[in-house]
Amino acid sequence: MTHSSTHRRRIVVLISGGGSNLQSFIDACADGSLNADIVAVISNKAGVKGLERAANVGIPNIILDHNSFESRGEFDQALGDVIESFSPDLIILAGFMRILTPHFVNRFLGQLMNIHPSLLPKYPGLHTHQRAIDAGDSEAGATVHFVTPELDGGPTIVQARVPVLKDDTAEILAGRILAFEHQIYPLAAEWFCQGLLELQDGDIIFDNQLLPAEGVSLEIRDKT
Numbered sequence: 439m440t441h442s443s444t445h446r447r448r449i450v451v452l453i454s455g456g457g458s459n460l461q462s463f464i465d466a467c468a469d470g471s472l473n474a475d476i477v478a479v480i481s482n483k484a485g486v487k488g489l490e491r492a493a494n495v496g497i498p499n500i501i502l503d504h505n506s507f508e509s510r511g512e513f514d515q516a517l518g519d520v521i522e523s524f525s526p527d528l529i530i531l532a533g534f535m536r537i538l539t540p541h542f543v544n545r546f547l548g549q550l551m552n553i554h555p556s557l558l559p560k561y562p563g564l565h566t567h568q569r570a571i572d573a574g575d576s577e578a579g580a581t582v583h584f585v586t587p588e589l590d591g592g593p594t595i596v597q598a599r600v601p602v603l604k605d606d607t608a609e610i611l612a613g614r615i616l617a618f619e620h621q622i623y624p625l626a627a628e629w630f631c632q633g634l635l636e637l638q639d640g641d642i643i644f645d646n647q648l649l650p651a652e653g654v655s656l657e658i659r660d661k662t
């Protein structure tokens with residue numbers, strides 16, 4: 439895929455919490471490893487640290503509280519309208535803990551990415567780290583994927599794998615995985631911004647080739 443225009447890509451980031459993944463995007467934009475601008479950060483919760491992270495670097499940050507809407511559909515409609523007002527190329531779900539309606543997903547299909555803290559298709563949903571530990575898995579990880587109407591079910595762009603160690607608690611494992619999330623997520627966004635990545639009929643085309651189900655194969659090391 440080649441982009442017809444050469445404008446700098448515009449990213450909107452959706453959060454619900456601490457926003458450490460958002461921070462990795464802010465840092466990647468600042469150091470030039472991600473050639474894009476974060477044009478807005480939207481949170482469905484007030485008072486979260488991610489909003490502060492955006493404010494600190496002068497990114498417009500918006501609270502859209504889902505509790506002030508009658509239904510999921512109305513919230514998603516309003517959310518979509520706010521997003522659209524920023525004309526983004528890419529929408530990044532970064533710890534955005536809301537299930538999105540198919541209508542919303544289809545409105546932005548091919549422009550919506552999520553990161554999930556498991557090796558999908560294992561452990562969609564919540565409590566992924568504890569579930570990996572309870573199952574006795576020897577490895578765990580995170581998955582960046584395009585969002586489709588099926589919860590945590592969209593095709594994988596890239597995964598990071600980490601070992602599960604003997605004394606891991608869910609918290610320790612989550613921290614180990616998070617360090618890798620911060621590497622693979624801005625990288626996947628950069629691929630998108632370069633025009634290397636496209637969702638086509640439920641499959642991913644990466645650099646003009648059909649991507650296998652496990653996504654881009656990548657050797658990555660913990661920076662810490």
Ligand code: GAR
Pocket residue numbers: 453454455456457458459460488532533534535553554555563580616619
């Ligand atoms: C991250 O671990 C992300 O993978 C996870 O929430 C955390 C957000 O952390 N997302 C999900 O569980 C989505 N289903 P952050 O707010 O520090 O980026």
